[in-house]
Amino acid sequence: MESAIPLHLETPRTRHKRVPDDYQPPYPSFVARYKPSVNRVVMAYFGLQYRGTAAAAATDALAEIAARFAAEGGPSHWDRAQYVDQAGYENVVSVAYWDDIARFDKWFASAREAWTGAQPEGIGTFIEVLRPTVARHETLFSSLGRPEGVAAISGGMSGEVQEHAYWGGMRDRIPLSQTGPMSPGGNPELIRDGARLRVKAHDNLCLIRSGQDWSDTETSERKLYLDDVEPVLREGMDFLRDDGLGIGCYANRYMRVLAAGGDASEKSYGQSWWKSLAALERWAESHPSHVRIFGAAMKYLSTLGPSAKLRLYHEVTVAAADEQFFEYLNCHAKTGMLAAVETVAA
Structure with a gap:
């Protein structure tokens, strides 16, 4: 029987476990x-939001982010999932993972601009990133x-x-x-950057x-x-x-x-x-x-x-x-962390 905590991260406890040894x-x-040697990981959620009439533009945007994932510096693994949200929008979320912060930072600069810098009419995009130790x-x-x-x-x-x-x-x-x-x-705060909305959690x-x-x-x-x-x-x-x-x-x-x-x-x-x-x-x-x-x-x-x-x-x-990043472009007010600052955004 192993501990879930790896040996190199074990430290004398000042707070006890809920069960005996x-x-x-x-x-x-x-x-x-x-x-x-891995000190941090990155989990980056690239979301896309649209209604039926924008389906073709959404398909193009999803192909573009997939191509960026495959380019130099891209994630070691990514997957994609879909749901219809409470406002009736189709959402497709591509989740990408890195174990090299420097590689992610170099890749992310241009990817962010492409994803939440501008999108065709009817397309909302968001980026939600954690980079925890x-x-x-x-x-x-x-x-x-x-x-x-x-x-x-x-x-x-x-x-x-x-x-x-x-x-x-x-x-x-x-x-x-x-x-x-x-x-x-x-408490979460809203930061406006032109058309982009950022949430400081x-x-x-x-x-x-x-x-x-x-x-x-x-x-x-x-x-x-x-x-x-x-x-x-x-x-x-x-x-x-x-x-x-x-x-x-x-x-x-x-x-x-x-x-x-x-x-x-x-x-x-x-x-x-x-x-x-x-x-x-x-x-x-x-x-x-x-x-x-x-x-x-x-x-x-x-x-x-x-x-x-x-x-x-x-x-x-x-x-x-300082391990968090949330940014939204043309998304409705209940999207992700925008919901936490909805009254402020209004």
């Missing part, structure tokens, strides 16, 4: 392992063999880890939790990407997931999207991952911005919308046992103020 989790889970970040996977998200740029995966399957495990897997509370500081903003992959499931398990679990998950994701501000969730997207050819895959993920890790923890532990998700998932897993083929994962980051 001899805790044994009831089932295996794994985390991404970076090379010790690895001490501010954690991952968790239910199985090995198919890394997703930021784990795709890691050096590999761990063996079975101890810190999971209990409330508080998410915090305990973040190396900074050994000594720091990761409390938020300040605050210290210890929290991001979660939490995914599901049912591509390996067979007929009966797929039906069980799609009929009994996914609708409950979608209901919870819609709650966070529509009413999350009241509990500290600035914005939530529940997206279907797109395959290389652009068709919907059998993968999805929720991605949300939170005022704090504590706010995310409170929702996960006690809010009725997540209690229902958890209950449906536990019933599913207890029914299938070890034969379950559904793959689950997540990544959670608590970012310092």
Whole structure:
């Protein structure tokens, strides 16, 4: 049994874990392992927003950003997902990952100007970037063999880890939790730069990407997931999207991952911005919308046992103020972190 915190990031604790040292989790889970030389990672969300009449221009813009990803200095891994937001706009989000900050910075200068500098009429674009130290970040996977998200740029995966399957495990897997509370500081502010809107968030903003992959499931398990679990998950994701501000969730997207050819895959993920890790923890532990998700998932897993083929994962980051960048062009007021400053923007 390994610790989720890698050996080179372990430090004497001034804040205790939620479980004793001899805790044994009831089932295996794994985390991404970076090379010790990797100090920071970059997770950059390039979003595009449009209605039906702008579909052709949207296709061109998506092809352009894909070409930039493939150019020199581009990400080591990227994926793309789609959803329709609360205002009825199609959104396509291309998420790119780097483990070399200098390479990203050199690449990003021109990519930013191309993406949020100007777009055809009817197209909105946004860039949401975190560049955390690895001490501010954690991952968790239910199985090995198919890394997703930021784990795709890691050096590999761990063996079975101890810190999971209990409330508080998410915090305990973040190396900074050994000594720091990761409390938020300040409030989001809007900065106008011509047509661009930038959001200056605050210290210890929290991001979660939490995914599901049912591509390996067979007929009966797929039906069980799609009929009994996914609708409950979608209901919870819609709650966070529509009413999350009241509990500290600035914005939530529940997206279907797109395959290389652009068709919907059998993968999805929720991605949300939170005022704090504590706010995310409170929702996960006690809010009725997540209690229902958890209950449906536990019933599913207890029914299938070890034969379950559904793959689950997540990544959670608590970012310092200087590790964040949010910029929006021609997007509606509830897009991403704009929702956190909607009254100011108006």
